[in-house]
Amino acid sequence: MYKVLTLNNIAVAGLRRLPRDRYEVSSESSSPDAVILRSHNMHDMTIPESVAAIGRAGAGVNNIPVSAMSDRGVPVFNAPGANANAVKELAVAGLLLAARNICDAREYVKSLTSTGDELAKDVENGKKKFVGFELPGRTLGVIGLGAIGVEVANVALALGMKVVGFDPKITVKRAWQLSSGVKQVETLDRLFKASDVVSVHVPLVDGTKGLVSADRLSLMKDGSVIINFARGGVVDSKAALQALNSGKLHAYVCDFPTPELIAHPKVIALPHLGASTTEAEENCAVMVAENVKEYLENGNVRSSVNFPEAVIPRADAWRITIANANVPNMVGQISTCLAQAGLNIADLLNKSMGDIAYTIVDLDGPVSEETMQAIRGIKGVLRLRNLGKPIS
């Protein structure tokens, strides 16, 4: 029986992918084989040694100690693209909320107590305070052209906007998806100078902390808009508040409220709602449950943020998997241990990503505990798993 600890509500459609005859899924477990979560902060918890895999039912992994897990030979899986449409739709909604002053206008209408002709007068008199702007001809700058950024850029073009994008590490897959109408800019400063609206879609890592800074905001035209459905830390919120006060910014739309942001009348803050649709929650849960199951049962790695993609279809063989430091002669030493035990290798795959290498070995006989100990003793081996024969 595999034990899976859930740290947030995970859509039932995903949990159903973990059959009850083989999986015990619970929100309390002291020795789980895997953890599945959404935004729970794992940095503050002690992660049991039993954990062999972590699955993030979403895109961002800044709530998970990924580097510490790599040191332990534990893959962290996420669900790339599974919530991109949901975030795109909310980013576009945010753009329209800001452009047409919809939140303030709604507040105004809610405040009206008049009726009949008086109400009609209040409506007509009040609306001049909420005159907005239209999108065609305005420029949207998209920072981060990944699963979400590409969708936001493409839909903005369809709405008649000019779109400029910045992503020095755009993948070939995303470049193919990006409309040819999106203009690439070479530097962030150029993007800020060119844009009426900037939307950020980058992960929160050291290099993106405070990326939307006072200096960059100062390059924008007066009355610009920042949209942040990435992470709170990507925008220097003090600088954003100052820019709102000076009129440099017309609005700051963000999914990550702080008391200061909530208190400001020009901030449109939402409760981390980007991925909160039934469809996105199900897509993420299904993708991550499938990938965690595939790793637990077959050792295959798909969509991990710290492990290389590594898949060997399951044959009628005994399988071991080894996560190790990406240094020379590891496969040689592992093969020697197996040869000394008289085991014949039927198939072997060795892949690496950064400092981590991962090896799947299919053998024509079972691996004894003694051989497992010998492999575990090789310097650089981080984690060894004996998966036996496939579950029939």
Ligand SMILES: NC(=O)c1ccc[n+]([C@@H]2O[C@H](COP(=O)([O-])OP(=O)(O)OC[C@H]3O[C@@H](n4cnc5c(N)ncnc54)[C@H](O)[C@@H]3O)[C@@H](O)[C@H]2O)c1
């Ligand atoms: N509000 C929400 O509910 C919600 C939902 C999903 C994702 N997110 C956030 O959005 C982020 C992006 O999601 P995604 O699915 O598009 O991820 P993704 O990995 O597909 O795309 C991220 C892109 O950012 C680029 N990038 C990284 N650093 C950059 C930098 N300094 N400058 C420019 N580009 C840079 C990468 O090359 C990549 O193409 C996630 O990491 C997460 O933090 C929030």
Ligand SMILES: O=C(O)CC[C@@H](O)C(=O)O
């Ligand atoms: O799980 C959520 O609701 C938010 C997910 C989102 O922040 C992500 O990074 O995918």
